[in-house]
Amino acid sequence: MRLELRGITKRFPGVVANDSVDLTVEPGEVHGLLGENGAGKSTLMNILYGLYSADEGEILVEGEPVRFDGPGDAIAAGIGMVHQHFMLVPVFTVAENITLGVERTSGLGRLDRGAASRAVRELAESSGLPVDPDAVVGSLPVGLQQRVEILKALYRDARLLILDEPTAVLTPQEADDLFDAVRRFVADGRSAIFISHKLREHRALVDRVSVLRRGRIVGTADPRTSSEQELADLMVGRPVDLTVSRAPAAPGEPVLEVEHLVVRDLLDAPVVDDVSLTVRRGEILAVAGVEGNGQTPLVRAITGLEPGFEGDIRLGGRSMAGLTRKEVLRAGVGHVPEDRNREGLVAGFSIAENLVLDLWDVAPFARRGALDFGVIEEHARRQVEDFDVRTPSIHTSAGSLSGGNQQKVVVAREFQREIDLLVVAQPTRGVDVGSIEHIHARLVTKRDEGAAVVVVSSELDEVLALADRVAIMFRGRLLGPFETPISKDAVGLMMAGASPDEALQKGA
Numbered sequence: 001m002r003l004e005l006r007g008i009t010k011r012f013p014g015v016v017a018n019d020s021v022d023l024t025v026e027p028g029e030v031h032g033l034l035g036e037n038g039a040g041k042s043t044l045m046n047i048l049y050g051l052y053s054a055d056e057g058e059i060l061v062e063g064e065p066v067r068f069d070g071p072g073d074a075i076a077a078g079i080g081m082v083h084q085h086f087m088l089v090p091v092f093t094v095a096e097n098i099t100l101g102v103e104r105t106s107g108l109g110r111l112d113r114g115a116a117s118r119a120v121r122e123l124a125e126s127s128g129l130p131v132d133p134d135a136v137v138g139s140l141p142v143g144l145q146q147r148v149e150i151l152k153a154l155y156r157d158a159r160l161l162i163l164d165e166p167t168a169v170l171t172p173q174e175a176d177d178l179f180d181a182v183r184r185f186v187a188d189g190r191s192a193i194f195i196s197h198k199l200r201e202h203r204a205l206v207d208r209v210s211v212l213r214r215g216r217i218v219g220t221a222d223p224r225t226s227s228e229q230e231l232a233d234l235m236v237g238r239p240v241d242l243t244v245s246r247a248p249a250a251p252g253e254p255v256l257e258v259e260h261l262v263v264r265d266l267l268d269a270p271v272v273d274d275v276s277l278t279v280r281r282g283e284i285l286a287v288a289g290v291e292g293n294g295q296t297p298l299v300r301a302i303t304g305l306e307p308g309f310e311g312d313i314r315l316g317g318r319s320m321a322g323l324t325r326k327e328v329l330r331a332g333v334g335h336v337p338e339d340r341n342r343e344g345l346v347a348g349f350s351i352a353e354n355l356v357l358d359l360w361d362v363a364p365f366a367r368r369g370a371l372d373f374g375v376i377e378e379h380a381r382r383q384v385e386d387f388d389v390r391t392p393s394i395h396t397s398a399g400s401l402s403g404g405n406q407q408k409v410v411v412a413r414e415f416q417r418e419i420d421l422l423v424v425a426q427p428t429r430g431v432d433v434g435s436i437e438h439i440h441a442r443l444v445t446k447r448d449e450g451a452a453v454v455v456v457s458s459e460l461d462e463v464l465a466l467a468d469r470v471a472i473m474f475r476g477r478l479l480g481p482f483e484t485p486i487s488k489d490a491v492g493l494m495m496a497g498a499s500p501d502e503a504l505q506k507g508a
């Protein structure tokens, strides 16, 4: 047995994050871990990697009981971890990152850069994970950075690799490459633990999947013979509806008008290149695209974070040029940013505070210049219940919530504001299937209440589930919008650079 966890229990104030968890991983196995937001997956992996210590229970590696007081001990026992947020040093080269901490020195005690570079090149080639050892890590796409993390674990001779939601930041192609890399990793008897909210990824990659619900293992299944529906039901503990039902859109007057928008990067190159679009009341425009094709600066410009744009952006006929972020939001714009840690939440603030982050100085949360804590708390209780945020209390700091629950707090806050335009970017990243269904239904409700909604997503399924019209961004340019229904293949082809004519013909 490569790994055995026996009776692992971990308590945080107000929650039992892991409750007598038993888990085994065999040599050569990819073991999946599935569970709702806050079920305890990351906590369990952090214990296994020595970042947290368990309150109770035992860890056995190759049949031997081990005790980890830090990641150093876990690494020494042959355990590696690819983090959701990379732990690489961006200004170092690939070889420097991989050998960091286990450098080999020349006879004179100096770092031998050439040898490090050669060793990494050899390792990359022999393990079938090619990457340029001399490239600077910060300049690599995320898929390659992840590969560097895997090589780093290999270089330390990891026998068990933990991958905590590794595909959340990858394009579909990069995710396929990652799966190949993981398969290669386990082919010679190594093992991996894979965490993802995407059921189809478990079905594509893992040999066995263990399901955690509220800290406890509730079952282990063979994902190849279980349907997505069965896995979802097991995870949530009740039948889950995996489809969004919605009436056709009834678009009204234009709310957002973008005209010949150009946003430039620091080198003056246009990253949004002459984009024009109109979004009306009562419709959802989905913007599909592989990340890095200009969706982020487009959203930033529309939501007041990119004041130096060229062209025009009008809200209800009024130009947004020259307005501050706060003025744009107060003009009736809601924004769920793609990076919840940087732009969505203040980690040290409580959930209640985060839910009124930019509204604390207006009624009903403030009256005559003083905060009304009663109203703020009552509001927080309702939102937490409505969006099923799993937390011991509304006073818990946002930073201690699980990733998916943090996302629900941001979404809850933006959805409850009085708005004419709602702009959401990657709204369900890191969110479990049950909550995706809830967030999607609420987006449709916003639309039906008369908001104009823009959804930016790199998840094709999400785009097609929500869109009344679809536009695709590729290299800064906007293709479409196209009326739905449109075939998934056609959208996928345009995301990969095909012209609309070609895509609509081939993807029909």
Ligand SMILES: Nc1ncnc2c1ncn2[C@@H]1O[C@H](COP(=O)(O)OP(=O)(O)OP(=O)(O)O)[C@@H](O)[C@H]1O
Binding pocket: 012, 013, 015, 016, 017, 035, 036, 037, 038, 039, 040, 041, 042, 043, 044, 390, 391, 392, 400, 401, 402, 403, 404, 405, 430
């Ligand atoms: N450092 C911490 N302090 C307090 N509570 C914590 C801490 N880390 C995790 N928790 C709590 O433990 C529980 C399990 O969280 P964990 O992050 O393990 O869930 P998860 O299954 O990984 O969720 P997600 O799918 O959203 O990433 C949650 O209730 C969370 O709020």
